Amino acid sequence: MDGTSQIGDHYHVIKKLGQGTFSHVLMARELISGHLVALKFVRKDRTRQTTFIHELNILIALSEYPGIIKTYPTYIETMDYFIFTQELAPAGTLQSIIKAEVGIPEEVVKRCAVQITAALDYMHGRGLVHRDLKPDNVLLMDKECYHIKLCDFGFTQLVGSLIPSMSHIIPYMPPELCSLKPKQLLVLDQSMDIWSLGILLFVALTGYFPWEEAVGHNHKYQMFLHWQDNRNYVPAPLLWKGFTQKALVMFLKLLSHNPSSRSPPDTVLKFLHLPWTAKVSSDSLVVEGDLNIIILDDNDELQVIEYIIQEQEQVSAVCY
Known part of the structure; x- marks a missing residue:
């Protein structure tokens, strides 16, 4: 019924x-x-x-x-x-316009990012944590995302609330919640929404999840953690190679494994004027902006080569 x-x-x-x-x-x-x-x-x-x-x-x-x-x-x-x-939100949900394995155009994602971060700032300023931020819970007043709205506050609670482990894990959940054992409780703060925001932006831009769950035994998440902890020495994992270096910095600020190290939602606004997705050339090279960075896919291993363009048109490559 x-x-x-x-x-x-x-x-x-x-x-x-x-x-x-x-x-x-x-x-x-x-x-x-x-x-x-x-x-x-x-x-x-x-x-x-x-x-x-x-x-x-x-x-x-x-x-x-x-x-x-x-x-x-x-x-x-x-x-x-x-x-x-x-x-009524006449244009459906953000999830409804994300194409699998493609995502939605960067300029549309950026329009969404501005509005979502503002809504989160409004909630966080009132001591509330959404706890269920995902594309299904972003409603569209128009298909071009000039006006969007957050919805579904069934899990929303005050900062400082004690929350239990969840019966099932979804990719938007932060690692501190994913690793929570039965009968354990987690002190709630805004960092949970910040993590979910990072995953939402990744999904909107790519059309796929970076991992199924943020737990140690998940290979994709392990690769991300290894890069996060050693990013001065190793390149970004394969799933992240479609982003510019500046966008990767933004994601690292939002998706820090340590909740206290996550930057506030409005950090995203500082990156709006920069490109987030790298250009893909016809020979499968991922090229950033003015050709300062090129990411190669070689024998299933990524090599990141930084080209330093000298005034006399000399180019030296430094591998790291």
Whole structure:
């Protein structure tokens, strides 16, 4: 039972917008005003009333910010659902426009980055951590991402809250949460959102995850950690070779293994004027900007060669 039969006096349901483990979302038209809205149906068999009220209160409190989806201060309770109303995001989610193995254009990602970091700064300034930042939870008011909004605050809690281990791990989770054992608790702070922001930007630019989970036994994550700890001596892992050196610096600031070393979200703004993705030439070389850096793929091993262009057109190559 989807609950639609119990709201017929107030709304005309048009179609389903999304489905999750704990809830589903429908597009509907308010019968009195004629406005299109999004109705979120939260399953009562999966959600305690106190948890629902907690999320609803956070949503209402954050609604005044333009980069967070507006939630109306009422709800309907049926036998099976808690139902509340939000403004409609007509262009879907950020996830819906990310092409697998391709991503979305850099200029679009940068537009998203500006708005997401501003929304996170707004939340963090009020002592709140989103805890579930991912492309599915970024709503688009237009397909070009000139106006986007954060949503889904079911996991949001105050800084300093004690959070348990999760029943399953997703790529957006930071290593300190991935490695948490049952019955252990983690003191929550904003660094968790910063890590998720870094993964979100990587996925948006590439169309794939850098790893499945940020744990020691994951080979892709091991390679990243090895590079992070020895980046003056070893090149970036293969999955990261499509980024410029400046973009790699940005990612390292967001994805530090040490939570206390992660830079604040607005660090991203300092890199907006720089290219993030490297140009790929026809002979499979990854070329950065003015040819100062070239990354070669040689026998499955990357060699990074820095070309120092002298005034007399002499070029010397230094391998590291």
